[in-house]
Amino acid sequence: MKTLLNIRQEYTSILQEIEQNEGELTPEMEDALAINAQELSEKSLAYVEFMGNLNAQNNRIEEEIKRLQNLKRKNTQVLDFLQKGLVQAVNEFGTIRTGTYTIGVRHSEECVIEDSDKVPEKFKTVKMEVQVDKLAVKKAIKAGENVPGAHVQGNQHPVVR
Numbered sequence: 001m002k003t004l005l006n007i008r009q010e011y012t013s014i015l016q017e018i019e020q021n022e023g024e025l026t027p028e029m030e031d032a033l034a035i036n037a038q039e040l041s042e043k044s045l046a047y048v049e050f051m052g053n054l055n056a057q058n059n060r061i062e063e064e065i066k067r068l069q070n071l072k073r074k075n076t077q078v079l080d081f082l083q084k085g086l087v088q089a090v091n092e093f094g095t096i097r098t099g100t101y102t103i104g105v106r107h108s109e110e111c112v113i114e115d116s117d118k119v120p121e122k123f124k125t126v127k128m129e130v131q132v133d134k135l136a137v138k139k140a141i142k143a144g145e146n147v148p149g150a151h152v153q154g155n156q157h158p159v160v161r
Contacts, residue, residue, distance in 0.1 A: 004043050011036050086158040105156050111138035118149025 002010075014032050018025060025033075087105055090096060096103040111134040113119060123137045124130055137150045 002039055002043065004040070004047065007036060007040050007043060011040070083158050087156045090158065091156070103158060105158065108155050108157060109138070109152050110155050111135070111141070111150060112153055113137070113150050115149040119147060123147065 010032075014029060014036060018029060021029075086103055090103060090105045113132045113134060116124075116130065116132045119132050119137060123133050123140070125133055132150070137147050138152055141147050141150065141152050
């Protein structure tokens, strides 16, 4: 099957042949031009239809991405709710052993940036946007330094083994 490039090259070759014949068309040249025009039309139609199919497929993919992102968001909300429930249960009743699982609580800390504009420049890194170096801020706060606009808070996460 010919590609559009092949059809264009053949068409150019036929035009050059006509030019060399000083504009005279032979019956063979007329037939070749007609066949070439028909092939061009068919190939162009196939391209347009294929492009339409790809566009439709891309639209379906976009819709599926949105559906999956929404499902992920909902799952994350349920997961957060369930994890908080486990943490509360462990805090209230202690380590829970069930089946082959032991459920406990792991303590961690997170640096929360309340207002990045108030955090001193030495804790910021400049990329395409201003970001606060949360690890450096956390270390500074833990070392006793007062960092306006930030604090360290304790968090709890369920540990399932």
